[in-house]
Amino acid sequence: MTKMYRMYIDLGDPSHDGHGISKKVLIEANQTVKTIREAYLKSCQETGFSFNHNNDFTGRNYSHKEKKKHCFCTEYQQDHLSKEQIIFLRENDFPYFDEFEDYDDEKEANELEVYVEEDNFISLLMWFIGMSCDDLVWNPCQNEIPTLNSGKLRVQFGYGLYD
Numbered sequence: 001m002t003k004m005y006r007m008y009i010d011l012g013d014p015s016h017d018g019h020g021i022s023k024k025v026l027i028e029a030n031q032t033v034k035t036i037r038e039a040y041l042k043s044c045q046e047t048g049f050s051f052n053h054n055n056d057f058t059g060r061n062y063s064h065k066e067k068k069k070h071c072f073c074t075e076y077q078q079d080h081l082s083k084e085q086i087i088f089l090r091e092n093d094f095p096y097f098d099e100f101e102d103y104d105d106e107k108e109a110n111e112l113e114v115y116v117e118e119d120n121f122i123s124l125l126m127w128f129i130g131m132s133c134d135d136l137v138w139n140p141c142q143n144e145i146p147t148l149n150s151g152k153l154r155v156q157f158g159y160g161l162y163d
Contacts, residue, residue, distance in 0.1 A: 005033065006141060040057075047131065049070050050074075083109045
């Protein structure tokens with residue numbers, strides 16, 4: 001059985017210096033966090049696309065306008081795919097288009113307005129990382145980790161510790 005590593009992917013604004021909305025998504029993968037980070041950077045460099053704001057891991061030095069076309073969901077309320085992103089995904093045989101309600105493979109990229117949601121964003125990101133990590137296998141995990149003092153043991157621990 002392959003060893004699986006659990007890790008979180010922080011979505012949104014985990015630093016709370018913008019809109020302040022974020023969520024941790026728990027996944028498990030057959031690669032370490034370090035290997036997945038390195039694969040992400042390599043995919044950015046090789047493709048010219050990225051999923052992060054601020055740091056240019058593509059090495060392309062895009063203008064702000066061009067960067068928006070090549071960065072997935074990095075600007076406020078940028079919850080859709082650009083024409084360039086759709087073309088990139090099509091050219092690289094992106095296998096998860098069926099997860100996107102608005103996608104129609106009969107239409108040209110410039111005719112589409114494909115919205116990205118949390119679940120298909122994770123699939124998109126992990127596929128992108130997998131471009132540089134061929135044997136990457138991952139699965140979403142339940143975020144629910146049981147709390148000791150819940151359920152039948154519904155008590156307060158350490159109440160007096162805080163002012």
